[in-house]
Amino acid sequence: MSSTSSSPPAKRHRRRLAATAAVLALVPMLSGWHWAKLGWRDLHYNYPATPQSYDQIVNRFGQPCNADASAVWMSWTASDNGVTYTFRFHRKLGGYPTQMVAGKGGKSTNLDNDVYGHIQNAHLIGYTKSGIWGYNCRYVAGTTKWSTHAFGIAVDISSAYEPMGQCYSTRNKNFASIFKDHGWRWGLDFCDPMHFQYAFGY
Amino acid sequence: MKRVVGVGAGIVLGAFVGLTLVAALGHTEPEPHPYGSPVGPEMPRDTGAGEMLVVVVGGVFETRAEAEAANAEMTFGDVAGYYVVPEAQFQGFVEQVGTPADFALVSAFRTDEGAREFAELAGFLGYPATILANRVRSLGGVYAGLGQEANPDGSGPLTGPVPESLP
Numbered sequence: 001m002s003s004t005s006s007s008p009p010a011k012r013h014r015r016r017l018a019a020t021a022a023v024l025a026l027v028p029m030l031s032g033w034h035w036a037k038l039g040w041r042d043l044h045y046n047y048p049a050t051p052q053s054y055d056q057i058v059n060r061f062g063q064p065c066n067a068d069a070s071a072v073w074m075s076w077t078a079s080d081n082g083v084t085y086t087f088r089f090h091r092k093l094g095g096y097p098t099q100m101v102a103g104k105g106g107k108s109t110n111l112d113n114d115v116y117g118h119i120q121n122a123h124l125i126g127y128t129k130s131g132i133w134g135y136n137c138r139y140v141a142g143t144t145k146w147s148t149h150a151f152g153i154a155v156d157i158s159s160a161y162e163p164m165g166q167c168y169s170t171r172n173k174n175f176a177s178i179f180k181d182h183g184w185r186w187g188l189d190f191c192d193p194m195h196f197q198y199a200f201g202y
Numbered sequence: 203m204k205r206v207v208g209v210g211a212g213i214v215l216g217a218f219v220g221l222t223l224v225a226a227l228g229h230t231e232p233e234p235h236p237y238g239s240p241v242g243p244e245m246p247r248d249t250g251a252g253e254m255l256v257v258v259v260g261g262v263f264e265t266r267a268e269a270e271a272a273n274a275e276m277t278f279g280d281v282a283g284y285y286v287v288p289e290a291q292f293q294g295f296v297e298q299v300g301t302p303a304d305f306a307l308v309s310a311f312r313t314d315e316g317a318r319e320f321a322e323l324a325g326f327l328g329y330p331a332t333i334l335a336n337r338v339r340s341l342g343g344v345y346a347g348l349g350q351e352a353n354p355d356g357s358g359p360l361t362g363p364v365p366e367s368l369p
Binding site: 054062064066067141142145146149192 | 244245247278283323327345358
């Protein structure tokens with residue numbers, strides 16, 4: 001075995017090592033560039049604990065249709081029809097000033113900075129389709145019980161494609177995990193795949 | 203002695219591996235699936251009898267069956283939309299609608315702001331939504347969606363008359 005000239009397997013080994021080192025060095029650099037370009041950080045600032053019952057919803061977010069329930073707004077453009085939906089939600093779930101969000105009197109970074117930014121940053125915004133709604137002072141369809149929308153703690157996305165009563169998802173499944181990672185419950189659990197709510201047990 | 207130590211080490215190792223596997227693969231108790239209906243309080247079906255209400259109209263129909271069929275087509279996502287009511291339960295309704303019919307799709311409000319917000323929502327969904335120019339008097343009857351609007355003082359839902367809705 002010569003010590004001055006490398007055998008083909010040794011060369012291959014060195015090439016692999018060099019390639020691995022390059023990838024390991026480039027990935028953080030590229031991700032750093034990507035994040036910096038968007039100016040976004042997943043801040044997780046000041047989230048309220050996710051309520052587990054109706055009483056906890058009222059204790060943490062107030063009565064349905066109260067002024068805080070619709071205090072903060074955001075815009076979200078649907079990828080299919082290009083319509084920008086502007087909707088309102090509770091001040092405890094967003095509106096805090098960040099690199100991406102102008103201060104709107106909100107108390108946390110949850111929905112408008114963290115969830116939305118995460119979906120953008122992961123290039124999943126293309127799966128968010130038409131019919132995007134937030135606060136509505138209305139009951140649950142077919143009942144006289146308050147919807148979580150009336151508390152400003154629910155968002156419907158892709159409602160044109162993910163109707164209530166459908167027990168599977170074709171669009172929202174692509175980013176539902178991001179909502180879940182930020183304290184939200186996905187309505188697919190009760191056959192309402194358009195629906196995301198910041199509450200369990202209700 | 204060696205055998206005893208070996209068996210002991212095996213038991214400890216086995217327990218450790220077992221616990222590691224349980225921690226890695228185990229799950230917490232699954233959540234009930236599905237939750238079913240929400241468990242909050244059921245709100246009273248407020249008809250605002252005698253009050254002067256603002257009404258958003260989604261359509262008028264000759265029969266209840268036609269009105270029900272049209273309403274089934276107008277879904278508001280997972281929140282309540284229009285209600286099927288006989289036109290006669292609102293004094294001053296027919297005069298404003300101008301179309302001879304017996305049933306209508308409506309949602310009633312005590313404030314102009316509540317009516318405007320609902321009409322906007324219906325409009326966004328592509329549904330007809332006309333806010334009647336003049337308030338109509340509720341004669342009671344079936345539930346027409348009253349109570350689903352914010353109290354102007356910001357405290358919560360509006361559950362009683364306001365000065366504008368009093369005759």
